[in-house]
Amino acid sequence: MNDYYVYVYIDPRSYEEFYFGKGRGSRKDAHLSDNSDSDKSKQIKAIQKEGLDPIVRVIARDLSEHDALLVEKTLLWKLGKQLTNISSGHYAANFRPHSSLHKKLSGFDYQNGLYYYNVGEGETRCWNDYKKYGFISAGGGVQWRDQILGFEEGDVVAAYLKGAGFVGIGRITAIAKPVRELILHGKPLLSYPLTQPGMASNVHNDELSEYVALVDWLATVEAKDAKWKAKSGLYTTPLVKASLDNQPDTVSYLESSFNLSIPALLI
Numbered sequence: 118m119n120d121y122y123v124y125v126y127i128d129p130r131s132y133e134e135f136y137f138g139k140g141r142g143s144r145k146d147a148h149l150s151d152n153s154d155s156d157k158s159k160q161i162k163a164i165q166k167e168g169l170d171p172i173v174r175v176i177a178r179d180l181s182e183h184d185a186l187l188v189e190k191t192l193l194w195k196l197g198k199q200l201t202n203i204s205s206g207h208y209a210a211n212f213r214p215h216s217s218l219h220k221k222l223s224g225f226d227y228q229n230g231l232y233y234y235n236v237g238e239g240e241t242r243c244w245n246d247y248k249k250y251g252f253i254s255a256g257g258g259v260q261w262r263d264q265i266l267g268f269e270e271g272d273v274v275a276a277y278l279k280g281a282g283f284v285g286i287g288r289i290t291a292i293a294k295p296v297r298e299l300i301l302h303g304k305p306l307l308s309y310p311l312t313q314p315g316m317a318s319n320v321h322n323d324e325l326s327e328y329v330a331l332v333d334w335l336a337t338v339e340a341k342d343a344k345w346k347a348k349s350g351l352y353t354t355p356l357v358k359a360s361l362d363n364q365p366d367t368v369s370y371l372e373s374s375f376n377l378s379i380p381a382l383l384i
Contacts, residue, residue: 121185123192126157127172127218128164135160135171137192139185145173175225176213222362227383229271231368233352233359236278237261240315241327244278248285248337250301250309254293254316255357256327264357265293265328273382274332275361275371277353282345285337286375288382293330296320301331335382336375344374 124145126136136157138145149171151158164171177188213225223230234253236244242254253274255265268274268289276285297320299306306329307317319325338344345351352359352367361368372379 119179119181121180121182122175123177123180123185123188124173124175125192126161127174128160129169129172130164130167137189139182139189145175149173172218174213174218178225221380223273223360223383224362229269229273229383231273231361231379231383232268232275233354233356233361233364233367234274234276235355235357236276236284237357238278241313241318242316243313244276244284244340245312246316247276247332248334250306251334252299252301252306252329252331253287254296254327254329256296257319257325259324261357262324262326262328265330267358268292268330271384273379278340278343281340282343283371283374284340284343285334286371286377286382287332287334287337289330290333291331293328295323296327296329299329336377344370346370
């Protein structure tokens with residue numbers, strides 16, 4: 118299973134790495150209570166004596182145990198040296214972006230991610246249905262299907278409606294599946310009186326069908342009340358899904374507009 122990660126311990130007094138490890142679950146935090154006589158434990162205790170804590174950051178994720186071990190050994194070889202080109206190649210998506218150790222990132226230090234989601238209203242979907250029944254969807258081609266399949270349970274989404282603005286913040290409660298398979302409160306979603314019944318188009322075609330993920334909406338507004346500020350640099354994209362990790366201005370705007378603390382939503 119690809120549920121291993123590689124992590125680093127950094128001395129906040131010098132910002133120098135002093136330990137790399139691999140693990141899964143809560144392994145990265147276990148060393149903080151280590152009472153052994155190892156050099157690692159001695160350095161942690163020295164840091165804590167100063168009233169500080171080591172900076173603990175995940176730097177590679179979604180790895181098999183074999184690959185995590187390989188990454189760990191590579192980093193140990195480089196311990197104390199400048200790390201360059203570490204994110205290039207086959208594992209680029211698994212590695213933490215450079216120069217981001219000063220902040221926590223969704224998907225790395227948080228289990229789940231914070232994402233922009235493009236509502237993409239049309240003949241097969243509309244915001245009113247999403248808000249009323251608690252879901253999001255995408256489809257009509259593999260490029261859009263594959264993007265919505267990338268959402269994981271627990272991810273936080275900021276829903277954007279083209280031409281209006283941001284209309285909701287929610288948490289994914291069930292990963293996407295073909296609309297024909299979606300059961301909502303004991304009934305098929307397609308049996309409900311949807312504003313856009315066109316969602317049933319191509320229902321038996323796995324490449325063109327609409328795919329639906331369930332969402333617990335934490336804050337929503339009507340389309341006419343969408344949150345937007347013209348010429349402010351707020352992030353948008355025609356993609357179905359995009360990370361908001363590197364969009365601090367947009368995240369700040371979402372927090373103030375919907376009266377939510379985004380970090381508090383991530384686990």
